[in-house]
Amino acid sequence: MMAPVTSTDTASLVLFTLAVAAAATILNLVPGVAMAWLLSRQGWRGKAVLETLVSLPLVLPPTAVGLALLLLFGRSGPLGRPLYERFGLDVAFTWRGVVLASAVVAFPLLVRSARSAFEEVDPNLSAVARTLGRTPLRAFFEVELPLAWRGVLSGTVLAFARALGEFGATILVAGNIPGRTQTLALALFQKVQLGKDREALMLAGISALLAAGALIVAEAVVHHRERTLAE
């Protein structure tokens, strides 16, 4: 049976959840921004296919995503086996599985928001930056990213918030192991199943606070930057 929830248990649950969401977000940042930039470019072959692929986790049942990840990253899976045999790394049913599931499910949110931000940047600006001596990469960092940062940031926050609440994919890849793979969302589910409605409600409250906090911080950052820019 489960140990009763203590305040230290709750605190470590919150910390673990935050750490997982943060790790998933950091993991997503570079490939997400790169993918967003790529998808914001005009007509190239295979764009539609990639577009669909990236958005798939958004529309699939998270449990289906979880199942796919389990098959890929399980110890006998095509990716899980070499990871285990070469590096001794287990993904399934470990914290790594939690991070992976959260990252995959949150990825499209970052990409979609950042992509529309890049699409709004006038292509003439990077063109001019090129003629003024910038390589494509430097034009990206000096012109496109500074102009699209708001969309990138809001996408990042959305992805972080989504990762905080990830449930369906996580429970399939990583199970629901208290102290090892259990996040707030998973613990909440367990409390409900055990009929501990009050504790479940408390966890729901904490989740809401964390997500709202992330959104508020992002909003404040955007607002502050806009005020300083307007001066």
Add this chain to the structure above:
Amino acid sequence: MPGSSFIEIDLALRQGGFGLAVTVRLGEAAAVLGPSGAGKTTLLEAIAGLKRAAGRVAIGGEVLQDTAAGVFLPPEKRRLGYVPQDGALFPHLSVLKNLAFGRPRRRAGGGSDFESLVAALDLQPLLARYPRHLSGGERRRVALARALLAGPRLLLLDEPTVGLDPLRARKALAGIRKVRDELKVPLLVVTHGKQEALALASEVVLLDAGRVEAAGPARQTLLAPRVLALDGERRWENVAAARLVRHDASGGSSEVRLEGGGAITIPYTPDLAVDSDLVLAIDAEDLLLATAPPSGLSARNAVAGKVDELIVVGSSVYVRVGPWLAHLTPAAVAELHLETGKPVWLVAKTHSWRVVAG
């Protein structure tokens, strides 16, 4: 023709249903003319290396691309000053930082070229501002200066006056002429206005549907009957360089001396300084022809010349007198017995003249 192979272009590009195929050699001040959709901007982008076209581009003898030889310099290595239609200033950077963007590292900030260009284009009051607080004309000036500060071997200007009111357009053209003449920066300007092409360029390329329709010395090329006939409006604007001689405020006019000789009066334009260079325009419709020295007329400008050519376009006749084109009906030509070599006087009202650059 001397200097007329400064720009060598031999490019081909397919883009969806549109094809561009341009082979042309041009001098140091050239204009690309054509209707919208002719591929003018695409041509500039291909020259800048922003669009990957097949073929060869050489500027001042330096090969920037030659796909047959496997050479393709990326835009950042071409040293071409590209100024898109709206200027494309970086909205997140102040005017000063926009200007500094293209400057070689070692000379960032300050420098004599910086100071003199800021003064010449009157940018000092704008330096601390952000692009969104600038007018259309100010934006173009900053964009022009930014391109120049990078030390380009050629300026590529896309419709430098589109969207500007007549006064701002006039100032913008004067600024570009100054850059061309004083800084000796070669330029290739895309425009859909003949008057702008004549004010800025000595050679033109006419582009239509991605092909070269005509190319060569500006006036001569644009005066070809075939080219005149291309123009749906059949309107010809005479354009001439001139110098301001004096103002006559009470008479409501200013006196100018035309580059080819002859003094005329134009509407009083107090913002132009005496001795400043300007470009004037007058419609071919507004030039009258007289076969004797005119008298008893309210029109105050008469320039003597002789008929050089009669250009028939459909049911219109353009009578060329030196650099001037007057638009007449065949009946008027017959009545005046106009023929090549006949002495005539060109007559125009003061208010038919417009200042297009100055």
